[in-house]
Amino acid sequence: MTGAAIRPILDVRDLSIGFRGRRGQPALNIVHDLNFRIAPGERVGLVGESGCGKSVTGLALMRLLPGAAQIGGQILLDGKDMATVSQGEIRRMRGKKIAMIFQEPMSALDPVFTVGEQIAEALRLHENLSKADERDRVIAALADVGIPAPKRRYDEYPHQLSGGMRQRVMIAMALINRPDLIIADEPTTALDVTIQAQIMDLLTRLSEDTGTALLFITHDLGVVAETCQRMITMYAGEIVEDAPVDDALLSPRHPYTSGLLRSLPHFNMEKGRFAHIPGRVPSPGAMPTGCRFAPRCAHAADACTAPQELRDIAADRRVRCVRADDFVLDGAVAGETA
Amino acid sequence: MTRPVVSVRDLVVRFPSLDGSSEVRAVDGVSFDIRPGETFGVIGESGSGKSTVGRTLVGLLAPTSGTMAFGDRDRAAMTRAEWRTERRHYQMIFQDPNAALNPRMTILDSLTEPMRIAGGRSKADMQDTALAALEKVGLRRDMAQRYPHELSGGQKQRVNIARVLPLSPRLIVCDEVVAALDVSIRGEILNLFKELQDDLGVAYAFIAHDISVVAQISDRIAVTYLGQFVELGPTEGIIDDPLHPYTVALLSAEPQPLPTHLRHRRRMTLEGDIPSPANPPSGCRFHTRCPWATPDCASLEPEWRELKPDHRVACHHATEKGMPPLPVRESVSSD
Numbered sequence: 246m247t248g249a250a251i252r253p254i255l256d257v258r259d260l261s262i263g264f265r266g267r268r269g270q271p272a273l274n275i276v277h278d279l280n281f282r283i284a285p286g287e288r289v290g291l292v293g294e295s296g297c298g299k300s301v302t303g304l305a306l307m308r309l310l311p312g313a314a315q316i317g318g319q320i321l322l323d324g325k326d327m328a329t330v331s332q333g334e335i336r337r338m339r340g341k342k343i344a345m346i347f348q349e350p351m352s353a354l355d356p357v358f359t360v361g362e363q364i365a366e367a368l369r370l371h372e373n374l375s376k377a378d379e380r381d382r383v384i385a386a387l388a389d390v391g392i393p394a395p396k397r398r399y400d401e402y403p404h405q406l407s408g409g410m411r412q413r414v415m416i417a418m419a420l421i422n423r424p425d426l427i428i429a430d431e432p433t434t435a436l437d438v439t440i441q442a443q444i445m446d447l448l449t450r451l452s453e454d455t456g457t458a459l460l461f462i463t464h465d466l467g468v469v470a471e472t473c474q475r476m477i478t479m480y481a482g483e484i485v486e487d488a489p490v491d492d493a494l495l496s497p498r499h500p501y502t503s504g505l506l507r508s509l510p511h512f513n514m515e516k517g518r519f520a521h522i523p524g525r526v527p528s529p530g531a532m533p534t535g536c537r538f539a540p541r542c543a544h545a546a547d548a549c550t551a552p553q554e555l556r557d558i559a560a561d562r563r564v565r566c567v568r569a570d571d572f573v574l575d576g577a578v579a580g581e582t583a
Numbered sequence: 584m585t586r587p588v589v590s591v592r593d594l595v596v597r598f599p600s601l602d603g604s605s606e607v608r609a610v611d612g613v614s615f616d617i618r619p620g621e622t623f624g625v626i627g628e629s630g631s632g633k634s635t636v637g638r639t640l641v642g643l644l645a646p647t648s649g650t651m652a653f654g655d656r657d658r659a660a661m662t663r664a665e666w667r668t669e670r671r672h673y674q675m676i677f678q679d680p681n682a683a684l685n686p687r688m689t690i691l692d693s694l695t696e697p698m699r700i701a702g703g704r705s706k707a708d709m710q711d712t713a714l715a716a717l718e719k720v721g722l723r724r725d726m727a728q729r730y731p732h733e734l735s736g737g738q739k740q741r742v743n744i745a746r747v748l749p750l751s752p753r754l755i756v757c758d759e760v761v762a763a764l765d766v767s768i769r770g771e772i773l774n775l776f777k778e779l780q781d782d783l784g785v786a787y788a789f790i791a792h793d794i795s796v797v798a799q800i801s802d803r804i805a806v807t808y809l810g811q812f813v814e815l816g817p818t819e820g821i822i823d824d825p826l827h828p829y830t831v832a833l834l835s836a837e838p839q840p841l842p843t844h845l846r847h848r849r850r851m852t853l854e855g856d857i858p859s860p861a862n863p864p865s866g867c868r869f870h871t872r873c874p875w876a877t878p879d880c881a882s883l884e885p886e887w888r889e890l891k892p893d894h895r896v897a898c899h900h901a902t903e904k905g906m907p908p909l910p911v912r913e914s915v916s917s918d
């Protein structure tokens with residue numbers, strides 16, 4: 246597995262996430278048997294369809310899930326277990342060790358404080374600086390994320406900024422304490438493509454310059470291809486594939502990853518015919534007992550009725566499919582293999 | 584050439600801004616035809632006026648100025664009654680599969696509703712027609728007794744398509760119709776749109792953020808920027824040889840799900856923000872972000888020129904072969 250030689254910055258072991266059912270309903274198990282690691286400075290994309298558990302995973306890593314959530318397993322962040330450490334310790338780790346960027350910066354920024362004050366507040370949690378030094382650090386951080394005239398912007402309120410600028414402010418805030426890991430949950434989905442391109446370039450550059458690792462949660466495989474080194478694919482609450490990004494794109498080993506790649510219109514071979522995966526995702530209350538993808542899988546066989554394990558198939562690749570060795574699957578470019 | 588389904592000239596649509604102090608020029612002087620049976624794709628950034636154009640095409644919004652001809656009739660010359668009969672041939676499907684479905688109505692009632700509004704049919708006839716439409720979009724007849732919450736997003740979007748079919752549409756405006764659906768099932772719905780078009784000869788105005796979807800489904804593509812068309816041409820021309828700098832930037836910004844060695848397209852990163860449509864830049868509206876901008880671009884509005892057959896562009900510097908090489912790569916100040 247990638248990062249095995251170096252000590253990983255994040256080591257998630259057997260993580261499961263469920264929610265207590267409402268009014269006597271049974272608890273729903275949302276995320277199951279989650280195991281993965283992120284090496285220092287590594288950029289990892291977490292992809293999968295709507296509802297597969299990407300965001301709840303991100304929130305669990307930050308320990309931001311609501312009280313109704315039931316969490317099992319370990320979330321080792323630089324050796325400390327985020328699932329069990331004390332509230333005081335959590336506060337010390339958030340910002341300094343781990344930070345998060347959300348899709349909607351407006352929901353994370355406070356409308357009544359200037360953007361400068363808000364970033365300064367985040368800095369103050371971890372460092373004791375003079376007012377003047379604090380201001381300088383914040384202005385430098387705003388400049389780092391490409392905000393023009395940062396001295397003036399310091400005193401502006403969130404509503405005075407465009408969506409792209411607000412997202413830059415969020416990134417500046419996430420980076421101010423130089424965390425080891427940033428979780429970015431759909432950070433560009435609400436933005437236009439030309440602005441998205443600016444933000445992606447920025448995140449990649451900052452991660453390269455500062456050595457911050459990134460966990461990029463998205464449903465956009467293009468974003469992952471252009472910014473990440475590794476791609477983790479989730480389906481129905483489980484990791485089904487974990488591979489270096491180019492390998493995953495060229496020669497996926499799980500039928501779901503392959504189906505997802507083939508569904509992208511760009512790569513349909515027959516002009517005018519769109520590929521798709523038949524059927525739909527099972528709901529959390531009605532998961533198949535065997536392979537969760539089996540009802541939609543063209544390759545399903547008897548062996549698939551048993552629960553599937555995420556197994557190593559190469560030094561840096563894992564897949565959750567017994568039949569992975571029985572077929573060669575199409576990737577983003579049909580017929581080509583890595 | 585056959586007569587267009589809709590012919591739009593110098594269309595302007597303005598809205599009062601939120602505080603009432605100014606006007607948003609949502610659409611500001613746009614001209615185009617939609618041809619029978621074609622798919623007319625529309626791409627462009629958020630707030631550039633795509634939905635406003637679409638809503639005007641189906642009569643949900645009235646133009647502030649400009650002319651629109653439906654078939655051979657000028658809209659302004661039609662009586663109210665004439666417009667009411669004509670209008671049903673122009674229909675719209677939205678991004679949110681729930682938008683047009685009443686949660687308390689059965690699918691059958693939702694399906695017959697547009698026919699009831701159009702009038703002139705018996706109840707039995709409407710029901711038969713509705714059930715036939717349901718089959719046409721690939722749903723079983725017994726789905727008609729269900730309620731919207733019992734259907735998946737993709738199934739609801741099929742119902743929305745089935746709703747407009749009985750009105751013999753000549754044009755359906757499809758506004759981000761697959762954006763709310765999961766990638767793995769989008770293809771199913773897009774194929775259905777294709778099949779219905781082959782079958783019924785209906786034209787689509789296909790509005791979407793996702794350029795690769797639009798490229799795959801459209802015969803022609805229009806590119807919008809701040810309330811105007813900056814380019815309009817055949818799909819191959821727009822995708823393979825774009826003429827306008829903004830189109831070049833838009834296409835190059837779309838992230839490609841390809842491994843490094845196959846991503847040959849060079850990224851042209853634009854600097855700066857999208858200006859506000861309440862206060863658009865002078866001259867060429869793109870000049871504040873355009874790497875090719877010269878002083879003329881800030882003062883003169885570019886003409887809407889047909890540089891190649893059926894391929895128009897609004898840019899002072901565009902040539903038949905695309906943009907000339909960049910003079911000096913000075914970064915544009917973006918404040």
Ligand SMILES: Nc1ncnc2c1ncn2[C@@H]1O[C@H](COP(=O)(O)OP(=O)(O)OP(=O)(O)O)[C@@H](O)[C@H]1O
Binds near residue numbers: 295301
């Ligand atoms: N607080 C909660 N209580 C109960 N269920 C929840 C809660 N938060 C999320 N869920 C459920 O957990 C599942 C996973 O949700 P999650 O938000 O992680 O999906 P996602 O992969 O991020 O999807 P998307 O791509 O749409 O953002 C969903 O079925 C969702 O309904």
Ligand SMILES: Nc1ncnc2c1ncn2[C@@H]1O[C@H](COP(=O)(O)OP(=O)(O)OP(=O)(O)O)[C@@H](O)[C@H]1O
Binds near residue numbers: 628
């Ligand atoms: N009913 C309205 N009242 C006031 N302003 C409006 C109204 N509808 C649209 N606008 C404004 O007109 C401009 C164009 O909006 P429109 O919805 O047509 O853009 P769009 O290209 O469809 O954007 P998106 O991609 O976000 O859907 C925007 O500035 C928008 O805020």
Ligand code: SF4
Binds near residue numbers: 538549566568
């Ligand atoms: S385990 Fe079987 S059903 Fe599941 S993905 Fe592999 S082949 Fe398909």
Ligand SMILES: [Mg+2]
Binds near residue numbers: 299300301
């Ligand atoms: Mg999410």
Ligand SMILES: [Mg+2]
Binds near residue numbers: 633634635758
């Ligand atoms: Mg719109």
